[in-house]
Amino acid sequence: MQKHILLVTVLALIGFGASAQSFLENSQVNGSFQTDAQYYMLDKGIDITDLNGKKFGINGFGKVNYTNGNFSAGIRFEAFLPEMNGFRSELNGVGLANFYATYDNGFIGVTVGDIYDQFGSGLVFRTYEEWSLGMDNALRGARVVLRPTNGVTIKGVYGRQRFFWAPYLEREMSADDYRGIVRGADAEWDLNQSIPSMNDSKFRMSLGGSFVSKKQADQSLFYYIPENVGAAAARLNLGYGNWAFSTEYAYKINDPSAINNFIYKEGQALMASLSYSQKGFGAVLQVKRTDNMSFKSMYTGKQNDLDINFIPPINYTHTHSLPSMYTYSTQPNGEMAAQLQVNYTIPKGTALGGKYGTKLAFNMSQVNDIVRDSIMDNGQMVINKKGSLGYASDFFAISKHRFFRDINFEIDKRINKDWHVNAQYINLYYDIETIEGHAGAPVVQANIGFVDVTYKINKKQSLRLELQGLWENEVHKGYEVEESEKKDYQKRGDWAAALLEYTISPHWSFSIADKWNYGNPVEEYRDHYFTGTVTYIHDATRVMLSGGRQSEGVVCVGGVCRTVPASSGVTLTVSTSF
Template sequence: MKKGIILGCVLGAAASLYAQDATDKGTLRGSLETNNIYYVKDSKLDASSAANPDDHFGSNSYLKLDYTKGRFSAGVQLEGYLPALQGYDYATYGNGKRTLLGTKYVSWEDGDFGFRVGDIFDQYGSGLIFRSYEDRTLGFNNSVEGLSGHYEYKNYVSLKAMYGRPRLYLDYAGSSVRGANMNLSVSDILGLKQVNFNLEGSYVNRYEDLKDNPDFVDRLTTSNLDMYAIGGSLGWQGLDARVEYVDKGKDLPLPASSEMVKGKAILAELGYTYKSFSALATYRRLEHMNTRLTLTGEGSGNVLNYLPALTRQYTYMLANLNPYQTNAEGESGGQADVYYSFRPASNRSNYWNFHANASMYYSDKDITKKSRLMWRDINADVEHRWNNQWKSAALVSVQEWSPSHGINDVTYVSNIFVLDNTYKFNRKMALRLELQYLYSTDYEKDWMAALLEFSIAPRWSFSVSDMYNNGSTKIHYYNGSVSYTKKSTRVQLGYGRNRAGYVCSGGVCRYSPAYTGVNLIVTSSF
């Protein structure tokens, strides 16, 4: 019923505005994305963990339309899962086979204020207590269906608030969420020109009445979860600092939690930039910060806040073989990044880029009995452009990770080496070659990988890759693809064998089973 009312508001407002001035039809923009896989049987993969749907097919498709006319805008997103691709938690609810109106909204912006009715995407602070967003790589959308508004007074203060029910995969959760955020620019109020100083505060409430539910009657002492965040940022002459503290009320952070517990978090960042040099250090501590949209839901998309892994995010195959996943129930640690770029004045194109990174996280001793190492990564890379045609990069990463996430003392060590070369034959044709090796005496032991990519701008791209475990399994994970781009449309066709493991986007991960198959991806915008 609520969805019908909101959709009616969307269509009614659009029709009313159009009738007011038919000569100004506004602007309509759209995009289409479809990701399709035909799964084939592969005797080399473990049948107990490999994807093998009955109809051998999966498809995730999205059609997004946005209309703008002056200060008014409206939009819808149609989604189809026919059925959902393997490894996406859409299939957790029903059979994952469904088409739906996934997103709808109307909004109005008028100078210093605005409002939005429909599905809301927003973030308070760093997201420690609230972030609603869509990530198609991860396969979830936790937008809040309801009403939001914001107001700004000069550059001094900005306020925003929202209320609604959160989306959980193919439907909506049985909870309601409300919240407010205020940002105060102290430097503008005081007229400070050389310093940028801001204060920010947020409040979020989740309400879910489950006291009469037999699964929760002995554990649930309140239907309300209240969370507060306060923080500030300071910028001065290349120096940037930010801190945020969160207090979380009683909650059942995990389905198996025996009682409600309070949570808290702290995030601190310090960065400095001077000419070609920059450095950034981040520290974060989490205690019982796994905040679910609904206590009755499952899956990685059942999350109200945003807690990405604050580690280096790799694109290289072997460096991303066993990524770190945030332990929201209890972790402390951080990372540091240092960058330096050297460009000779006589030849600015002949540059050197240097980068070093280190991250380390430990478990909470109250949960794992003693504080144990969960993750350590010390890495460095250098990139050099030799001339207008040839560019090289080299990476070394030493990773140590806990397969039990700190429950016991066992850790595995991986030593990863990468060489990346790109050669441009002319303005259109380029060849890229990656060579990678992982040395380890633990787990699956050694790996090697290679990727070769040839592109003909702006239309064609061809790539082949292989990731081979020459340690314990002796399995090749090969892939080949070709893509064609014309204007704003891109079509990619590929085939290959994919290893079971975690697929990550923005520091958040989902588990994907192993599979072999044909993959067709089409994206277009208009």
């Protein structure tokens, strides 16, 4: 304790001591705070019959950055007392979660402390922090960025990743904490910025390449765990006029882990996108193939723990409560995906465009499994067997096993000064057995629609009404469910939802909403989820109080979105930045 006080005092003294006039003048401080607090209540109606001694959950952070010219430093303090429902219990605790200091003069940038960065699209390296998910895989160590000439950037990173509150020093780490060291380098060359004659060319091109490795100790009694695992990626971006093309390929050597069931196969990933855009029209086609590309700095890591890389899902992100109940999550062991999105605005002043233009959007995305063929390994036919090469996979073959498909069409129209309508139709296929692990549960095949109408009462006040429906093709009232499988049918079947919001710009928003699972095959799950919310915003400060039942999903009220876990009770969110 005394040591800490001493440290704070010394820091303060240095701060004041260095208060030469010019230094102070250039000093700037900014930061932000957020506290999310929940009070939980019993609610037999939605099966919350025991709070397990947990009446409160509080997640909070405070962060301060200091900058002075080319120098900047910051800290982030976090408190989970205890963590809110739906967040990992390992977060429980209080402390200084993150700190950094950076010097960057344009030619060279050096950072020590906690590093967030990504190489290319993140297929071999990405560290980031997402507060609403309680996720943070920052790399504590050092980073050097060099920009030797226009358009060339070279980066190197070295460190150990954050694992909730686990200590970083080897001698302090617990016996079952096998986190390794992550090292990486990346180079990018943008030809247009680097070659003067190409500066204003219609043709654009940039290239990049990265290499990342982890050094881990082999603690396994059964398998030889490679102590160095390397992964490399190469990328290319091309553009000509309104056209753009980009691609990235990544390769990882054998990396047996809990996620891939300790097989010794190499990993591969390929992503590509092609887009065309001009005023009023934009289209993009994306394809992706990943095979055994989970890459963690601890081979026993589960879920999203200690991910070194990031495999981006390429489907549409829904924000309304019913479609966002079935959000696709990336399958780390392999998938093939494609997406097409088209945005078009019918011009102002035409018959269909009206006075304000009419905005249309179409999106289609589909994800299937990759094909896995059995191979001979040590004289045995194997498929996915621990300790073997696992399987062989034809790069271009697509499995018949479909994980997900989403076809949707959206129209957005300002009718006149006071009325605004937004509507969307969604056709959804969601393999709930694979994505959420409900063994044997039938696939969700549903039609979803919503209408969102805003009426401006006057310059400051407005009303918004949102009506949504979700209708499953197969599972609804009357569908036979065995008593033992009932749990897998929570949230299944047909839904209706409504929301009414009254806003007084720029400070206030009041809303009431209900979601009703009226068509659940199990009678006791035909529940209502009522909520009421009040939001007050003043400049960069937001206070939100809501009460009622919340099912899992993304909620947008008062103009801000975040994901929320299921609960019943009262939630208070206070956030500010300065």
